[in-house]
């Protein structure tokens with residue numbers, strides 16, 4: 153049965169952890185979906201897979217192109233697509249971008265970064281228009297030039313600000329919230345306070361689910377954030393395979 157927003161909320165109530173990962177193409181999406189991942193995110197972190205240094209340059213058209221490929225590989229998981237930087241600056245632009253994502257890719261929801269007042273208003277309008285929205289607070293990489301990539305919510309004031317943003321996002325109607333690189337204690341407070349699921353990344357064990365960037369866990373990224381766990385080293389595996397193939401071609405051992 154395909155995963156729905158209601159199912160995600162029910163899993164929170166049942167304390168059944170939600171497993172989320174990012175995907176950028178058909179093959180990866182198919183593998184993740186068949187392995188039982190609950191939520192697949194076409195995150196704008198894909199910018200790094202495409203060779204950009206930050207998430208800022210990736211365009212809506214690039215996100216749409218990859219999201220369509222991911223969609224073709226996903227049968228069960230709930231599919232969310234990030235709205236990239238500069239595509240939801242005001243309500244009208246956000247509506248236009250989110251509608252394109254849902255119509256053109258077949259994804260079930262969009263994710264937007266930030267919890268300040270104008271963003272809450274934008275999100276409320278998207279939800280009222282029937283667009284499922286996932287929130288994202290704490291470290292928001294699209295604001296890298298304002299807040300850097302450091303852990304958020306360390307001071308009492310900052311922690312209260314993020315908690316209030318999460319509450320406002322729930323009131324605006326998001327079905328889930330990504331909590332990125334905040335203290336485990338703050339993530340626990342938010343998780344207990346909200347009735348929608350929190351999906352943590354570098355936010356400790358108390359969230360309702362966890363998300364990581366797939367190229368990080370597979371050891372494909374050139375560098376990973378400190379909170380990512382590398383489960384296998386595909387860079388090494390691929391290098392060995394390519395070297396073996398190259399040698400066999402040069403020594404005329406392949407094809408046999």
Ligand code: KIV
Pocket residue numbers: 174193194195196197198234330353363364365
């Ligand atoms: O872009 C992305 O991959 C994300 C995750 C890190 C949550 O937003």
